[in-house]
Amino acid sequence: MPDATFKIFRGDRDGGELYEYKVPIAPGMVVLDALHYIQAHDAPDLAVRWNCKAGKCGSCSAEVNGRPRLTCKTRLDALPLDQPITVQPMKSFPVLKDLVTDVSWNYRVNKKIPPFTPRPNVEWKMDQREVDRVQEFRKCIECFLCQNVCHVLRDHEKQEQFGGPRFFVRIAGLEMHPLDGLSRTELLKEELGIGLCNITKCCTEVCPEDIHITDNAIIPLKERVVDDFYDPVRWFLRKLSGKKH
Amino acid sequence: MAESRTATVRSGFGVTMRRDAWWVELIPVVVILGAFTVYATWRTFENNYYEFGPYLSPFYSPLIKPKWWPLSPAILILWAPLGFRATCYYYRKAYYRAFFLDPPGCAVGESHPHRYSGETRFPFILQNLHRYFLYVAIVFLFILWYDAIAAFWFPSATGKHFGIGIGSLVLLVNIILLTGYTLSCHSLRHIVGGNVDCFSCVVAGGPRHGAWRGVSFLNERHMLFAWLSLISVGLADLYVRLVASGAIADLRLL
Known part of the structure; x- marks a missing residue:
């Protein structure tokens, strides 16, 4: 041999x-x-x-x-x-x-994320097509390979300002949950620094669970942050209606 | 991170323990995107050879020639498709890696140290306006479809008659690829249904879910459409230029 x-x-x-x-x-x-x-x-x-x-x-x-x-x-x-x-x-x-x-930094980031918070008086019933969409995010095994390869953490060492792909996946699962009533876009923008991600897809390339991290989690979350913070028309409509989101 | 890290892998530009030729994937991006940029810039300012018979170059469509504008009409319109591609999520990945080397490859070192703010500060914070370029790009789609259909109607002494030239087919293939590129956009995917959490709770949830699934299907091929449509739009313009300048003759099939 x-x-x-x-x-x-x-x-x-x-x-x-x-x-x-x-x-x-x-x-x-x-x-x-x-x-x-x-x-x-x-x-x-x-x-x-x-x-x-x-x-x-x-x-x-x-x-x-x-x-x-x-x-x-x-x-x-x-x-x-x-x-x-x-x-x-x-x-x-x-x-x-x-x-x-020592991967304990990840657990500290995780604590910043508000858990699943159902809408008040929500009916505990979910449509299969809505479950299908968030199911992908539940495949994460927390190997932290995506965190390791992400250049924002690996090269720029922005651990204090950036949550990393694993936690964007977790938040995507919560934000797109059909029964969840909380918005985490402010957390994404201010504390977890999703704007630091320049979507170079290394996280997706290394994911052993084949989660489409960039296309299905990070970019949809970036678009939601745009909805709430950068879209001038939506901002104007929110001002007119008095709604926060 | 508060804790000190052991230098298990050295830092510095291009430093990596990877054995594969990670830099190979940068070459086509630099070559094709670079060549297209040079060619498109030259054609924008050339201000000539953009029309031939029923053919109109996509670089100059819609053809707007106000009297007060002394320069090339392409300058008035090309900001829109340029902005759409420059803020596109796929191209961002491509040029951040190939031109900004940030990062040059996965698990490959960057020039160190350098300031990095991602897309949180000017100018890259403007990437967040991608959806507005999408809206304009959709208007351009209608215009280019009109051009592509008009390219099958050739002028004659008695008016216009149906015909097929190589240019007709070139413009048709181009608009089909541009349509695929535009309809596979990540922002469109968000707008048509990606922003909905509960399809069974909103008005028109079924159609929105169907639209989201359809755009998602195309979105998986967004990179492919991005490259094919970039090449096709460049070749479509080149073809119109060649026939308009008399360098080649347009072959009529019908």
């Missing part, structure tokens, strides 16, 4: 470097299998976060050959094995140890 060479980041928030490991290849093997092999045979202290190994828990996110991926869904036979495979932690989050990052 041929070996694959892995270069894996070992270190913590103070620094680290890539260490080389040899792993025998088996049919159907994924990168997470290789990490487990290295843990079992070469480096029992290698820190890797994982849980389901089935692409559903969103725990094993990392950067494989520079691309944000779930290591449990990245097959070795899809990678060029003539060169070392690099595995690094997500760049946008602080490293705790090796491949494990």
Whole structure:
């Protein structure tokens, strides 16, 4: 059985470097299998976060050959094995140890979002076509690969002003919910900085759940923000009618 | 972020651990969009060879030539389709990546540090007016459809008679692609039904849901229509220019 060479980041928030490991290849093997092999045979202290190994828990996110991926869904036979495979932690989050990052910033952003708030006296009945539209957003497994690849967070480090694609997906699910009665456009504009997104679609490209983040969540939310804050005709009509939204 | 981050991946322009040729996808955008911009600018100011028989170049339609305007009539109208494309959600992605390199590719480093305000400040905050360019673009669609139909009616001694020239087909294909591009617009998708949360609670919810689904179907192909219509409008103008200048003869099929 041929070996694959892995270069894996070992270190913590103070620094680290890539260490080389040899792993025998088996049919159907994924990168997470290789990490487990290295843990079992070469480096029992290698820190890797994982849980389901089935692409559903969103725990094993990392950067494989520079691309944000779930290591449990990245097959070795899809990678060029003539060169070392690099595995690094997500760049946008602080490293705790090796491949494990501190993603707690995401949970702090999540707390800013008002939860589902039904309209007063709403009838608890939903039309299937309305459910179909928001169902896509419920597929998110919170792997945070979209947050990691988003250049607003990754390169510009706007964590204090920007919510990131994952939370625009969550808000889209709430805003388009047929029974929800709350508007979150002001939150989107002021606190979560949706205007900072320049829709370059990297979030959509890396989503392992194939959620059309940009087209179905971010752009529709941007349009709703335009409705409430930038459309001069709607602004005039709101002034005439006295309505806020 | 408050916490310090370990430099697991170095920052800096073009820095990445990606092995693939991520820069390849920038090349067609730079070449096609750049070539179109140069050609369209030249044609706008050329102010000649935009009409031949029943054909009118889409760069000059509607043809408005007020006496007080000494320059090319194209300048009076091209702001509308230009604004529609410049604020288009697809083209924004394309030119932010290919021309502004912000970012040059996914998980590829940018020039660092530089000020970044996304679409929150002038001039990019004006991207929020895309829907108004859409409204104007829809008016242009009607005008260009008129032109395309008129391109099948050739002048003769007894009036106009039906015929088919290569130019007729060029203008027809062009307007079909422009229609696909306009009707697949993200703002249109929002306006026809995307802004509705509860289709069963609003007036005409069924038709609005149907319209939203229809535009959504086209919207999935928005990038395709964006490129095809950009190329077709450029080629349609080029064809009219070539026949109007006498460089080629218009082949009549009927």
